[in-house]
Amino acid sequence: MMRVGIYWAPRIDDPLHELGSTWLGRDTETGATLPQPALPGLDIAELTRDARGYGLHATLKPPFRLATSYAALREDAMALALRTRPFALPPLQLAEHHGFLALLETQRSDDLQALCDACVAGLDAHRAPPTEEEIARRKPERMTEAQRQNLHRWGYHYVFSEWWFHVTLSRRLNEAEMAVVRPALEAHLGDVPAQPRRVTELCLFTQAGPAAPFLLAERLPLLG
Template sequence: MRVALYWAPRLEDPLHRLGSAWLGRDTETGATVAQPDLPGLDIAEITADARSYGLHATLKPPFRLRTSWAAMRADAMALAARTRPFALPPLKLADHHGFLALLESEKCQPLQHLCDACVTGLDSHRAPPTDAEIARRNPARMTERQRELLHQYGYHYVLDQWWFHVTLTRRLTAEEREVVWPALEAHLGDVPAQPRRVTELCLFTQAAPGAPFLLAERLPLLG
């Protein structure tokens, strides 16, 4: 089993419903959701990877447990309990390295602090990656700072190398982007830009390699 700490929209947030419909799966229940049509394209294929991970933004990347679920959950609950809820900047649809994703419209320092706390404060529960897992990351293509982070935290896009993003597609060709972007924009409407607060830390689990991630628990921010 792997565990991850994510941001995910609250159940009453319309982004939960619209994002789940776009990806074709509700990570809260595991239920399959009907997806909108894309003219001339297979939306199920375009969203396959994102659907497997679920509608989310990564705070602490997926990891295998070195300790126990109970110990990790207790520390995650304690982290959430001392974290004050905060406003999330309006989100915007963007081309993110060829993927379509929702990004922050401006940098949110409380979000960065929460992310950093998850990465560093819960790292004692992370089992180290195998040599094969490290090789798949292709360290030779990383910067020196990213290799340092990979060695220390098992992943290179953390701390100062991290950015908030909610991935909604695979990498697209220019031709695919011309079809998918307006369809996704129309599907989401003004919902990404609506005001929302971060009031929960979400624990996701993956039962086995290749299995879809599911939202296991929402831990309230109580600080």
């Protein structure tokens, strides 16, 4: 069954789109497979497999199965975009986060948090509730009480105050892998993550089935 995620993704004319897509080996805009840079002694395709499947993005509303229809979701997402003004995204930086390499905000953004919260709550009528198996895979026994409540109410535990902006660029790495991958990725990205950019769109990503990669279906401009 198709899943939909509401994401931030770099604009097509942002050099981060090309660099990030090349690193992951896939362009979510076109679905094209891209040649990845070489890593000495490591298989970059394996290190980026999961991130490549999800595509270059930061999650606003986590992927969910539709309880309504794509057209109904799009209508409400467009209404949200129409009342949201574009805003500055804080400079990004490459960092280790729970063992993964990801682009993170250099400072918290109230505008970004507000947009994320509006997506989670305002579009939730379109989300089919998770199955018991899906809940079990999240391992709720390892969560805080607040996270368990989020999981059961919103289908995901990292929402609202538990959410953070991140663009995942690797799987979890061990110390030896990190010593190779991080400097290579820093060299690949250069100063592009820190360049000024604005959040001007909501991006709707779709996944045709459980084994399918996510594709960018639409960019909805923020027009508030």
